[in-house]
Amino acid sequence: DALAVREREMVERRRRLLGPAYRLFYADPVHVTRGEGVWLYDPEGRAYLDVYNNVASVGHCHPHVVAALANQAGLLNTHTRYLHDTVLDYAERLLGYFPAELGHVMFTCTGSEANDLAFRVARAHTGGTGFIITQFAYHGVTNAIAEMSPSLGAGMKLGQGVYRVPAPDAYRNPDQDIGRIFAAHVRQALAQMRADGVKPAGLLVDTIFSSDGVFADPPGFLREAVEAVREVGGVFIADEVQPGFGRTGDGMWGFQRHGVVPDMVTLGKPMGNGHPMAGMVARPEVLARFGERLRYFNTFGGNAVSAAVGMAVLDVIEREKLVENAATVGAYLRQGLETLAQRHALIGDIRSAGLFVGTELVRDRATREPATEETARIVNGLRARRVLISAAGPAANVLKIRPPLVFSQENADLFLAALDEVVTDVANGSSS
Numbered sequence: 001d002a003l004a005v006r007e008r009e010m011v012e013r014r015r016r017l018l019g020p021a022y023r024l025f026y027a028d029p030v031h032v033t034r035g036e037g038v039w040l041y042d043p044e045g046r047a048y049l050d051v052y053n054n055v056a057s058v059g060h061c062h063p064h065v066v067a068a069l070a071n072q073a074g075l076l077n078t079h080t081r082y083l084h085d086t087v088l089d090y091a092e093r094l095l096g097y098f099p100a101e102l103g104h105v106m107f108t109c110t111g112s113e114a115n116d117l118a119f120r121v122a123r124a125h126t127g128g129t130g131f132i133i134t135q136f137a138y139h140g141v142t143n144a145i146a147e148m149s150p151s152l153g154a155g156m157k158l159g160q161g162v163y164r165v166p167a168p169d170a171y172r173n174p175d176q177d178i179g180r181i182f183a184a185h186v187r188q189a190l191a192q193m194r195a196d197g198v199k200p201a202g203l204l205v206d207t208i209f210s211s212d213g214v215f216a217d218p219p220g221f222l223r224e225a226v227e228a229v230r231e232v233g234g235v236f237i238a239d240e241v242q243p244g245f246g247r248t249g250d251g252m253w254g255f256q257r258h259g260v261v262p263d264m265v266t267l268g269k270p271m272g273n274g275h276p277m278a279g280m281v282a283r284p285e286v287l288a289r290f291g292e293r294l295r296y297f298n299t300f301g302g303n304a305v306s307a308a309v310g311m312a313v314l315d316v317i318e319r320e321k322l323v324e325n326a327a328t329v330g331a332y333l334r335q336g337l338e339t340l341a342q343r344h345a346l347i348g349d350i351r352s353a354g355l356f357v358g359t360e361l362v363r364d365r366a367t368r369e370p371a372t373e374e375t376a377r378i379v380n381g382l383r384a385r386r387v388l389i390s391a392a393g394p395a396a397n398v399l400k401i402r403p404p405l406v407f408s409q410e411n412a413d414l415f416l417a418a419l420d421e422v423v424t425d426v427a428n429g430s431s432s
């Protein structure tokens with residue numbers, strides 16, 4: 001039909017205008033013109049259930065956030081080299097969600113910039129250059145951070161002083177103390193640094209290990225590794241770009257589940273509900289040396305409109321009790337997936353914290369052989385039913401289920417029913 005023809009033209013136009021580095025989701029790309037709550041709409045008004053967007057975390061186009069943005073844009077939008085209250089009010093409110101040790105916040109526009117700043121601060125504070133990351137991490141796009149993001153693809157070369165450790169995977173290390181295993185790998189990496197004459201700077205992890213395949217349990221498994229890094233003078237940087245702002249359901253930040261207080265915390269994605277804003281929260285003593293020797297100016301980071309938007313996002317999280325919703329709907333969704341797992345041998349493992357859910361698909365529960373092709377068919381089969389998710393992990397066999405936090409039980413039922421049908425089709429070998 002005419003729309004399908006136009007969409008093929010759009011794909012071609014993208015290639016021509018945007019070049020070869022971009023990737024679309026899905027074999028049959030989704031063309032959207034409008035969003036509201038957990039729904040995205042195509043040009044013909046058909047609704048897609050969004051079970052994937054952690055950026056539009058308080059719901060697509062939330063009216064309170066949109067109004068705050070429009071109001072502030074009509075009043076003043078300038079940067080951090082003028083006195084204005086918006087950024088101070090927001091900083092104060094945001095820091096109120098952190099342990100008292102974390103006393104400063106700096107603003108950037110992207111999670112990548114936040115990690116890049118944390119990287120520089122860690123080097124200045126420790127005098128070291130060695131960083132530990134996980135095997136299939138993603139932390140961002142700047143040169144230094146891309147070289148700490150092995151999930152970018154085969155063309156990714158690890159940076160100098162960057163050491164990788166296996167993610168804390170309790171599924172493939174059953175009946176073992178995963179915190180101990182993770183710490184042992186971190187100690188091995190630190191020993192390798194010593195052997196290479198590299199002074200440690202820090203450990204940087206996504207506290208929900210999203211791109212590694214989503215690893216949430218047992219809470220506390222990060223503690224020993226963090227201690228090991230601190231013993232040799234390194235810092236712990238918690239990348240909260242994915243789990244932050246209430247998604248894990250038991251608090252605002254993923255690190256809290258592990259009973260650790262990071263030296264620095266990086267924020268992004270849901271912070272502005274789609275408006276490009278991000279930040280880095282730090283212990284004052286960690287930031288001191290960097291701040292004494294350098295000035296920091298990020299033209300758009302901490303501008304008045306971003307601050308107003310960030311404030312409005314926090315309002316919605318509070319007013320609509322979204323942390324609680326992440327916990328209750330997350331538990332309900334997990335229960336539903338466990339019921340499906342009783343009927344579908346393809347479901348090998350379900351891992352979750354709140355509304356961050358990973359579901360690992362395997363060809364054989366005994367060998368845990370990744371069901372990579374089946375996972376792609378399921379993601380595309382759901383898309384054909386207008387239900388949007390994606391896949392994660394080194395073998396791309398983990399369903400990444402990560403809806404806006406306003407997701408309801410009714411939405412979860414819709415998702416589970418669609419997943420049940422699609423998994424049945426894929427298991428039967430019918431095209432989905």
Ligand code: PMP
Pocket residue numbers: 109110111112113115138139140141206210239241242268269278
């Ligand atoms: N850290 C993590 C864990 C991320 O998932 C991402 C983005 N996918 C980033 C950092 C980088 O954020 P941004 O794309 O805003 O630069």
